[in-house]
Amino acid sequence: ETGVTQSPTHLIKTRGQQVTLRCSSQSGHNTVSWYQQALGQGPQFIFQYYREEENGRGNFPPRFSGLQFPNYSSELNVNALELDDSALYLCASSAGRYNEQFFGPGTRLTVL
Amino acid sequence: AQRVTQPEKLLSVFKGAPVELKCNYSYSGSPELFWYVQYSRQRLQLLLRHISRESIKGFTADLNKGETSFHLKKPFAQEEDSAMYYCALRAQGGSEKLVFGKGTKLTVNP
Numbered sequence: 001e002t003g004v005t006q007s008p009t010h011l012i013k014t015r016g017q018q019v020t021l022r023c024s025s026q027s028g029h030n031t032v033s034w035y036q037q038a039l040g041q042g043p044q045f046i047f048q049y050y051r052e053e054e055n056g057r058g059n060f061p062p063r064f065s066g067l068q069f070p071n072y073s074s075e076l077n078v079n080a081l082e083l084d085d086s087a088l089y090l091c092a093s094s095a096g097r098y099n100e101q102f103f104g105p106g107t108r109l110t111v112l
Numbered sequence: 113a114q115r116v117t118q119p120e121k122l123l124s125v126f127k128g129a130p131v132e133l134k135c136n137y138s139y140s141g142s143p144e145l146f147w148y149v150q151y152s153r154q155r156l157q158l159l160l161r162h163i164s165r166e167s168i169k170g171f172t173a174d175l176n177k178g179e180t181s182f183h184l185k186k187p188f189a190q191e192e193d194s195a196m197y198y199c200a201l202r203a204q205g206g207s208e209k210l211v212f213g214k215g216t217k218l219t220v221n222p
Binding site for chain 1: 157215
């Protein structure tokens with residue numbers, strides 16, 4: 001059984017650019033949640049995708065968007081990057097919306 | 113609004129000593145509470161959840177609704193317990209969102 005994987009591991013972008021982060025969910029999981037973890041903070045919920053539909057969103061602006069594909073992998077897209085978007089982005093998959101979430105290793109995004 | 117507070121950013125104990133990591137929450141309904149742990153160079157993983165009422169790696173946590181707390185305890189800390197610990201809350205009855213505290217870094221000294 002393969003765990004949750006994320007790519008890339010690290011990414012450096014400049015302010016105003018756009019970025020796409022990817023997540024492959026664990027085998028058998030149909031739900032993916034995305035979190036932003038700023039330095040010294042706990043993870044903060046961005047949104048969740050369940051069976052390819054957005055199923056809940058945290059307090060993030062519309063320039064944070066996502067997709068889930070038929071194989072339940074997912075993308076997080078961030079437009080018009082700001083310096084404060086620099087953070088670790090975590091993806092978590094689960095077998096259902098309310099079941100235990102299994103986290104990936106994260107993507108470290110730096111915005112200069 | 114849902115909020116989780118972990119008052120200690122850092123906690124240091126000696127091996128064999130008892131350890132308690134504090135977690136307080138703010139939520140008007142019935143919450144589900146969790147403890148997640150992140151060991152060095154590893155990913156975030158679930159340690160325990162209050163509805164399971166089980167002991168994992170010697171850790172226990174009891175939900176105290178009167179004090180709105182969910183403190184994590186272990187009677188005899190081990191060096192391998194050194195890690196970052198996060199308390200998290202989810203609204204019971206169906207919510208996709210986990211709300212995390214800022215975390216406590218536990219160091220167990222030999």
